[in-house]
Amino acid sequence: MERTEEHIRNALVPLYPRLKRFAISLTGSMDSADDLVQHACERALTRISQWTPGTRLDSWLYRIMHNAWVDEQRCAYLRTRACLDDAADVPSDEGRAQAENRLMLDAVFRELLHLPEEQRTVLTLVCIDGLSYKEAADILGICIGTVMSRISRSRIALAKRIEIPSPRPDNILKIR
Amino acid sequence: MVTNVDDALLAAYVDGELCSEQLEEVEQFLGMNEEARRKVTRFREMTALLRTTCAEQRFLPPPPAFMALAAPRKPTQAKSQWLRHTLAKPWMRMALAASLLLLAFTGGLYMPNGKPGQPPSLTDARTEMLNEIAEYHIVYARETEHLVEVPAERKSHIEEWLGARLKREIDIPDLMRQGLEFAGARMLVLEGNPVAQLIYTRESGAPIGLCITFGEMDYRPFAVEKHHGINVGHWTENGYTYVIVGAMPKDGIWHIATAVDVQL
Numbered sequence: 001m002e003r004t005e006e007h008i009r010n011a012l013v014p015l016y017p018r019l020k021r022f023a024i025s026l027t028g029s030m031d032s033a034d035d036l037v038q039h040a041c042e043r044a045l046t047r048i049s050q051w052t053p054g055t056r057l058d059s060w061l062y063r064i065m066h067n068a069w070v071d072e073q074r075c076a077y078l079r080t081r082a083c084l085d086d087a088a089d090v091p092s093d094e095g096r097a098q099a100e101n102r103l104m105l106d107a108v109f110r111e112l113l114h115l116p117e118e119q120r121t122v123l124t125l126v127c128i129d130g131l132s133y134k135e136a137a138d139i140l141g142i143c144i145g146t147v148m149s150r151i152s153r154s155r156i157a158l159a160k161r162i163e164i165p166s167p168r169p170d171n172i173l174k175i176r
Numbered sequence: 177m178v179t180n181v182d183d184a185l186l187a188a189y190v191d192g193e194l195c196s197e198q199l200e201e202v203e204q205f206l207g208m209n210e211e212a213r214r215k216v217t218r219f220r221e222m223t224a225l226l227r228t229t230c231a232e233q234r235f236l237p238p239p240p241a242f243m244a245l246a247a248p249r250k251p252t253q254a255k256s257q258w259l260r261h262t263l264a265k266p267w268m269r270m271a272l273a274a275s276l277l278l279l280a281f282t283g284g285l286y287m288p289n290g291k292p293g294q295p296p297s298l299t300d301a302r303t304e305m306l307n308e309i310a311e312y313h314i315v316y317a318r319e320t321e322h323l324v325e326v327p328a329e330r331k332s333h334i335e336e337w338l339g340a341r342l343k344r345e346i347d348i349p350d351l352m353r354q355g356l357e358f359a360g361a362r363m364l365v366l367e368g369n370p371v372a373q374l375i376y377t378r379e380s381g382a383p384i385g386l387c388i389t390f391g392e393m394d395y396r397p398f399a400v401e402k403h404h405g406i407n408v409g410h411w412t413e414n415g416y417t418y419v420i421v422g423a424m425p426k427d428g429i430w431h432i433a434t435a436v437d438v439q440l
Contacts, residue, residue: 037242
């Protein structure tokens with residue numbers, strides 16, 4: 001058991017960006033996401049016996065986080081979203097192309113967060129994390145058919161909000 | 177016979193979720209329907225854009241409370257003066273300390289040439305980029321379960337995804353003759369630019385990274401520098417910069433670079 005706990009603790013830091021990314025997709029807020037990640041990982045460390053070594057630790061933590069989010073009725077995590085606007089601030093000494101590229105990515109990120117929670121979460125798990133529909137369905141506690149319909153709706157909804165640019169640094173994203 | 181191919185089925189096609197029968201049906205449908213082909217392209221572009229937008233380092237660093245939670249229960253040995261000076265961020269110092277221990281045990285650690293306590297000089301954007309690539313490599317190279325974001329089994333997806341972000345064709349180089357097995361890939365974003373990071377493992381020694389990102393049109397010959405104690409080989413050709421990073425001697429980096437240059 002001690003070894004399992006050490007394994008989980010060691011894996012937490014490398015997994016942090018992905019945990020936070022999923023938490024943001026649930027809460028829609030950068031600040032609230034940190035609280036949720038912390039809460040979910042604390043909860044995970046009290047339930048180590050429920051994790052089977054050799055299975056995906058990230059999926060197990062995602063499930064715990066999703067359950068924690070549902071348990072807390074979401075409202076406990078709803079705080080300021082000001083930091084999302086801060087994300088667009090670009091230091092003045094950056095090159096123009098770099099600044100524009102960063103602005104583009106920040107704009108896409110903001111548009112993602114404007115989608116409903118159910119769309120953000122499937123996009124994060126399937127398109128960004130690369131999980132299968134089944135894995136996403138297990139984490140979210142829904143059936144595969146629901147994941148399938150949500151994922152196409154989410155893509156279309158996001159596509160309506162943005163025009164896909166060429167990834168070269170000299171392109172600017174158009175937000176509708 | 178092609179019947180009802182809706183958006184959900186097209187999305188599942190893009191996500192690699194169809195069985196062979198459905199796959200055949202959708203491909204037949206795409207062959208006859210230009211609008212559906214455009215939609216599939218747009219879905220793929222959307223996935224590539226989302227992955228770049230939400231690259232892992234956007235969500236770093238972890239806050240102190242999280243680092244405390246992740247810290248091992250037993251007290252760790254004091255970190256060296258060099259490490260404390262090399263990395264300014266506390267979370268990165270902790271991650272790097274653990275990584276260097278792992279690299280040392282796998283036989284691939286090379287200490288920097290400079291005096292202990294001296295931070296690396298950041299003279300220009302290139303140096304800074306190489307420095308960051310080395311930093312991220314050290315952190316990710318310690319991973320076993322989560323070494324990569326997308327595993328090698330999804331090679332064609334990786335080629336499509338990273339190729340879309342870098343606006344070029346990417347064929348994952350085969351480096352088996354150099355003793356390296358392709359493990360998978362992840363996307364980094366440095367200074368707002370996408371960096372494709374291909375990770376290779378080897379029988380003994382820490383993993384090796386091959387990074388590809390946009391560079392100048394002018395040719396820059398191969399050179400090796402040391403960043404954070406590991407060798408970083410790089411060259412620029414036809415608008416792209418290639419970086420080989422890993423805990424191995426300069427000769428080894430050079431051999432890999434030669435093999436990559438021939439294949440890419």
